[in-house]
Amino acid sequence: MPDWLSVAVRTLLAVAVLFIMTKLLGKRQVSQLSLFEYITGITIGSLAAYISLDIDMKWYLGIVSLCVWVGVSLGIEYLQIKSKRVRDFIDTKGTVLIKDGKILEENLKKERLTTDELMEQLRSKQVFLASDVEFAIMEPSGSVNVLLTRENQPLTAKHTGIKVNPEQEPQAVIMDGRIMDEPLATMGLSREWLNTELETIGVTPENVFLGQVDANQQLFVDLFDDQLVVPKPNIKAALYALLKKCEADLEMFSLSTEEEEAKHMYERCSQSLERTLLEIKPYLKN
Template identity: 60%
Template sequence: MTRILGKKQISQLTFFEYITGIVLGDLAGFMSTDINAFFIHGFVAILVWFTVPLTLELLTLKSKWMRDWFEGKGTIFIQEGKILEDNLKKERYTADELLEQLRAKNVFRVADVEFAVLEASGDLSVLLKKENQPVTPAQLGITTVREREPQTVIIDGNLMDEPLATAGLSREWLFTELEKIGVTLENVFIGQVDSFGQLTVDLFDDKLQVPAPAQKPLLLATLKKCEADLALYSLAVDNRGAKRMYERCSEQTNRILKQIEPLLKT
């Protein structure tokens, strides 16, 4: 029944969900230990406390007014860098409790906060001022690629065929990569493949050191060598057409290197 009620029963509880969870647990405990009580009465009570929250949850999905009534609304604590003391009093929050919540978000100066709101779940959401926000690759003009979900291809020394196929790889590739780093399949506790096809492993034998993945550094070094070779060929040939072709290819490779070098160094 609690599984049907949803994952919110064990995560972000509203007041109503909190009370529902307590009552359901108390009724289940009462039915399990009180041998003199009628089992059917307890079952009916649990059924009622299951049906009512489920019905209300379905209704709140369709009505914002009911959501605000049963789940509550967020309360703004800091707006445009200014603490709203009246809202703190309304939620019976002290300055110490506000500072504690900010520290939990790795914020140690109130002056760094642009906006903060206490959500209905009791969590504090914080927006830093623009100058205090972390720099993103987009702001630096760095091109990024879409990350794919890492695939766990080995668990407890057992090969997982489905994740391996999802990554577009074969068993032969996996055994070759394991051979490169000098480990056996049976000694691998967890093995994962990332977006770039790099295999990382955690071994049962913690004393054994595993070399770091080398696919990206190797690709970067290979591209740099290609660019250097093309530049060398352009200097070595006497034919003007071939010289211009090698120079053009070298310039194109150099432009590509500038674009992908930040990705291959991460």
């Protein structure tokens, strides 16, 4: 077999073997790596290159070595799952860099991290003052995670004592001009509903690059033609405006009628609707 053809065949074989081995190792190998996973990734890549190009040696020995490395990696990952001591030994523990707004210089030196690098990591978390940080830790993967002081944390519904319902994830119901039936079924919707919504905004499925439905069953679309502007759905705003009109109508009825019983009835209904609007306003005006 000519050398060029041998290299081509071995490269294809190396790609296939490397893909299978990476699938076996799992998603951690393509995310942020620990120290051992970093070494494993480099070695496996080098072995794959050896299998592809070294035509003078027995190429199948590279596959044997590759299988051994993958087997060792799987074994170590199993031990890490079963034992915290093994995890701490192989991946090491996280290092606290900031505590109570105070930078721990000794821990910075231990991780060989400069002040500029620490500030760069903080800025990547949208933090520009070290004193705003309650706690910062460098993870075994090398990333830095921060906990802001309570006064610097974003205000959430929990802070205000408001209970909110679980949010259902949006579903992509149209992709590349094709309707996706499974996401529609997940949202409890049908093609008829989708076609009605599309007719309302004046587009067809074939013109939609991406269509998504949120938890409130509102449809958002992005068209192939970026020059066309599609109005955003405003169902909640329309509902709020309709309820406000009903409240105003009830007040008008109470003022226009001369019957005391009817006047009191309209006033009670108007006041009840006003209280309801105050409660639901945060949900309809967001």
